Amino acid sequence: MLMRTLPHTLKVGLIVAGSVFCLSVQADVRDTQAFYPQDIGFNPDIPTPEAFLGHPLGERMARNDLMVAYLKLLAEKSDRIQYEVIAHSHEKRPIVTLTISSPENLARLEQIRSAHLALQKAGSKQAISQDMPVVSWVNYGVHGGEVSSTDSAMPVAYHLAAASGAQIERILKDSVILLTASFNPDGNSRESAWNWTFGSEVPVTDGVNALHGEPWPSGRTNHYWFDLNRQWMLQQHPEPVGWVAKFHQWRPNMVADFHEMHSHKSYYFHPGAPDRVFPLIGQDAMALLSDVVQGPRDFMDSEARLYFNEESYDNFYIGKGATYPHLYGSLGILFEQSSTSGLLDTPRGLLSFRDNIRTQYRVGISLLDSAAAKRESLLSFQRKFADATKALAQDDKTKAYVFSVPGDEARAFHFLELLHRNQIEVKRLARDVKVDGQFFSASNAFVVETDQPTYRMIKGMFERITSFENNTFYDVSGWTIPLAFGVQYAALSSRSYKAGDSVLPAFPSQNAPAKADVAYAFDWSHYYAPRALYRLLKAGYRPRVTTEPFTTNSDKGKVTLGRGSIVMSVGWQGGAKPDELHSLMSQIAKEDAVPVYAVGTSYTASVGMDLGSNLMLELDQPKVLLVIGEGISQYDAGEVWHLLDKRMQMPVVLLHKDKLSWVNLKDYSHLIMVGGSYADLADKTVQKIDGWVKDGGTVVGIRDGAKWAGQKLLDLNPIKFSKGRLASAPRIDYANKENAEAQDIIGGAIMAGDLDITHPLGFGYQSRDIASQRNTLLAFEPPKNPFATVVKIADKPLLSGFASPENQQQLAGKAMLVAERKGKGSVILFTDNPNFRAYFYGTEKLFMNSLFFSKAFNKPRA
Numbered sequence: 001m002l003m004r005t006l007p008h009t010l011k012v013g014l015i016v017a018g019s020v021f022c023l024s025v026q027a028d029v030r031d032t033q034a035f036y037p038q039d040i041g042f043n044p045d046i047p048t049p050e051a052f053l054g055h056p057l058g059e060r061m062a063r064n065d066l067m068v069a070y071l072k073l074l075a076e077k078s079d080r081i082q083y084e085v086i087a088h089s090h091e092k093r094p095i096v097t098l099t100i101s102s103p104e105n106l107a108r109l110e111q112i113r114s115a116h117l118a119l120q121k122a123g124s125k126q127a128i129s130q131d132m133p134v135v136s137w138v139n140y141g142v143h144g145g146e147v148s149s150t151d152s153a154m155p156v157a158y159h160l161a162a163a164s165g166a167q168i169e170r171i172l173k174d175s176v177i178l179l180t181a182s183f184n185p186d187g188n189s190r191e192s193a194w195n196w197t198f199g200s201e202v203p204v205t206d207g208v209n210a211l212h213g214e215p216w217p218s219g220r221t222n223h224y225w226f227d228l229n230r231q232w233m234l235q236q237h238p239e240p241v242g243w244v245a246k247f248h249q250w251r252p253n254m255v256a257d258f259h260e261m262h263s264h265k266s267y268y269f270h271p272g273a274p275d276r277v278f279p280l281i282g283q284d285a286m287a288l289l290s291d292v293v294q295g296p297r298d299f300m301d302s303e304a305r306l307y308f309n310e311e312s313y314d315n316f317y318i319g320k321g322a323t324y325p326h327l328y329g330s331l332g333i334l335f336e337q338s339s340t341s342g343l344l345d346t347p348r349g350l351l352s353f354r355d356n357i358r359t360q361y362r363v364g365i366s367l368l369d370s371a372a373a374k375r376e377s378l379l380s381f382q383r384k385f386a387d388a389t390k391a392l393a394q395d396d397k398t399k400a401y402v403f404s405v406p407g408d409e410a411r412a413f414h415f416l417e418l419l420h421r422n423q424i425e426v427k428r429l430a431r432d433v434k435v436d437g438q439f440f441s442a443s444n445a446f447v448v449e450t451d452q453p454t455y456r457m458i459k460g461m462f463e464r465i466t467s468f469e470n471n472t473f474y475d476v477s478g479w480t481i482p483l484a485f486g487v488q489y490a491a492l493s494s495r496s497y498k499a500g501d502s503v504l505p506a507f508p509s510q511n512a513p514a515k516a517d518v519a520y521a522f523d524w525s526h527y528y529a530p531r532a533l534y535r536l537l538k539a540g541y542r543p544r545v546t547t548e549p550f551t552t553n554s555d556k557g558k559v560t561l562g563r564g565s566i567v568m569s570v571g572w573q574g575g576a577k578p579d580e581l582h583s584l585m586s587q588i589a590k591e592d593a594v595p596v597y598a599v600g601t602s603y604t605a606s607v608g609m610d611l612g613s614n615l616m617l618e619l620d621q622p623k624v625l626l627v628i629g630e631g632i633s634q635y636d637a638g639e640v641w642h643l644l645d646k647r648m649q650m651p652v653v654l655l656h657k658d659k660l661s662w663v664n665l666k667d668y669s670h671l672i673m674v675g676g677s678y679a680d681l682a683d684k685t686v687q688k689i690d691g692w693v694k695d696g697g698t699v700v701g702i703r704d705g706a707k708w709a710g711q712k713l714l715d716l717n718p719i720k721f722s723k724g725r726l727a728s729a730p731r732i733d734y735a736n737k738e739n740a741e742a743q744d745i746i747g748g749a750i751m752a753g754d755l756d757i758t759h760p761l762g763f764g765y766q767s768r769d770i771a772s773q774r775n776t777l778l779a780f781e782p783p784k785n786p787f788a789t790v791v792k793i794a795d796k797p798l799l800s801g802f803a804s805p806e807n808q809q810q811l812a813g814k815a816m817l818v819a820e821r822k823g824k825g826s827v828i829l830f831t832d833n834p835n836f837r838a839y840f841y842g843t844e845k846l847f848m849n850s851l852f853f854s855k856a857f858n859k860p861r862a
Helices: 049-053 064-077 103-107 109-119 147-162 166-174 185-198 238-250 283-292 294-302 324-328 353-373 375-395 409-421 455-462 529-538 578-591 634-647 683-694 704-714 724-728 734-742 805-811 841-852
Strands: 009-016 019-026 081-088 094-100 134-140 175-181 254-261 267-269 331-338 400-404 427-429 433-435 438-440 445-449 488-492 499-502 519-522 544-546 550-554 557-561 566-569 597-599 616-618 624-628 652-656 670-673 698-702 749-755 769-774 789-800 815-822 825-830
Touching: 049 064, 049 147, 064 081, 064 094, 064 147, 064 185, 081 147, 081 238, 094 147, 094 238, 103 109, 103 166, 109 175, 109 238, 109 375, 134 147, 134 238, 134 353, 134 375, 147 166, 147 175, 147 185, 147 254, 147 353, 166 175, 166 353, 175 238, 175 353, 238 324, 238 409, 254 353, 267 353, 283 294, 283 331, 283 353, 283 375, 294 353, 324 331, 324 455, 331 353, 353 375, 375 455, 400 438, 409 445, 409 841, 433 488, 438 488, 519 578, 529 566, 529 578, 529 841, 550 597, 624 634, 634 652, 634 841, 670 704, 683 698, 683 704, 683 825, 698 704, 698 841, 704 815, 704 825, 749 815, 769 789, 769 841, 789 805, 825 841
Parallel strands: 134 175, 134 254, 254 331, 624 652, 624 670, 670 698, 698 825
Antiparallel strands: 009 019, 081 094, 094 175, 267 331, 400 445, 400 488, 427 445, 427 499, 433 438, 519 566, 519 597, 544 566, 544 616, 550 557, 749 769, 749 789, 789 815, 815 825
16 A cells, blocks of 8 residues: 655645746645545556656646647556547647546446436437446546646546445446546646746745746637637537547536636535526436535545635536536536635735645545446436426427528538537428528428427527526526527427438539630638638639629529628639649639639629729738737637638737737738737727728728727717616615626627628628627717718617616617728727637638628718
8 A cells, every 4th residue: 555645744736816826834734635536546557647747746737748649558457448549639739538447347348328218218228237327427627727627637546546435336336437627738738837947946926937838828718818618509619529529429427627826715525506407407416516526525525625615616517527428418517716816914824836736736636436336326317307308398389490501511510610610410301491481492491490409509509698697607598509600590489391301511522614715703702711712812813802783694504692792803823824723623622612604704694793893803812910818808809810721721910918019011902900908009009000001091990999909990979878777776785786887797698680782891791680699888989981881780779698678778879889981091980709619610701701801882972
């Protein structure tokens, strides 16, 4: 038996502003407690994390590559563990999952998995046998900067691999455990690199030391600065695509998600606030969850450690790690450890990085023990959940949702892809249907029937919820996926429709066009049309954009192309060879899913719109500068970077805000300013930007960036909101403070707008109705220029989520998207976020239009 104790004076790792450093301190009573349990033995042939890393846990952050290597070594040393890479991050780091159980269970693993999934089918005859294990999943490090989460994965894995005794034998016999670390290896590596780069042999506790300032972007986010914990349902990055696929491969009974929170708090775990639970998560789930976490409660009580449940955190947004599992019959359980960020001596006492790792480790083992003890209850719950879901679907008046994305097969593909990843079956519409004044053609429409095992997720994705028991939200209040994708859809309340075969998502590559004699053309409505246009501009061609629709004969027959369509002349291309152009247009059709038409004459059937028309404007290649750095929202900036770099294959220069004063703006066409603070920009820098715009540059402002640009460049001030009920109420009980203050916040709702589809920034859209994501009260009065309001907020703006009636009334009729010319340049202002979390496909085109068509509109003559 290996026995371990800690001395009264020791080196411990402390976190200040998110980073770990070494400091010799007089330990409090907690640090005198053994890290590993003293009443059990450990296999001496299996190395401890400390032995492998070469330093005690908590002295420094564990490097991600070493953690991965250690987990692999455990699998090699222990017959209880199987090692698997379930995905790779954007930076090609592996996301590792260990499958852990008794050797006997691992020998029949596929049999166990098949029986476990069979149990979750409505009306299942699968027996809950004595040898059917519970499936428990513990995951770590989705926020890479929450370091006690990631580092605690190692002692948990070590304990499961090396511990001996009755408790571990019971856990392994009655459980199949999935352990994933780290969910976010890129962010974790960024955080650990900062720690190791600025770590000193001699401890430096001065708060201004570089070590104690968290890097920008923080380790919380992935490569493109996204919060991956919001991506379980959305799955727009390779990391969540991999781990959600693993989730559905097993459908665990319990999913535990380990995090850190502010240092002034104690320790939190679910159940959360009881009046902030998504409606389709039952009370029985919360009751069973509370039973399962009794193990962690008992451990915390045994050491007189404070904790709290049923407050602050919730189970409402279904796209995060502790809520998503509930829609599939799993219990999602959030754990939040008090971070030592910023302080050594906190209101809760002395906190150390090492003790935080220990707490997460001990809580994890106690949870796995509790889940094993509740094996029969957890398995029975999943069986009952399947039957209850079936009953809910049959009682629901909505029998299906019908949807279509006319004119954009790529966007339809991405919507189908998202549904498929969430295990939702989609069928083709077999017969035309008209509902609520909307017509859906069997040629391009699809049906999602609600009577399927994923009923709860279907409702969660398609329904519009606008009234709530509690108006306080930890995350967004509205996320209706068809609205975000700009999908035309409707609920079907009867079986008057006819569904065809099931559909699997397949990228809609188009056939190559014939070799054109005069020109090629393609419509701007397609999602990847901007990527196609950039290919042409990058290759040195001179495409033009049409400002009016036109009809022409093509190799595919007569075709009508809308405003914003791109015409690529074969002639006048600076000596480019026709074969090379045809090859590029064929590549566009195949890789960008854009139908390309070959045209044999400049003459069209449209009056005043021949291919040589003056209504077809020249286009320039965008050269984009994105402001990043301290004070800028890493989320907003990352969304722009991801859209341009990953999806549209367009380079974007990332410029720290403090370098705006000296960069030569003349080398760039667009300056993008997202949410954040710009108050520290010097007057000379403001004048420099203003002069650059007058000379032909374009500023695109989003949220706070729009507010700054509107005020500094256009003399356009945002509207001033009255503070609703707080302003008018003479007195409110303090107990109602949180709910009352929520009335003055829009914490992520979807709003309706009226889009001018004739404006160049509206090119590619077929409907004036548009939905956008709003999480601020920022809006502009419509400018004096009657053509400048591209998107006006609807008179009844709320589509999904929460906004108080007062705020809805104040937003109604105001400007969401403003576009003004200034000198030779333009200023474009988005008060909503068109690129939100990479799933608002429906508004991303507005942003792309601001890059390609920022000079395709003119000032009014008067």
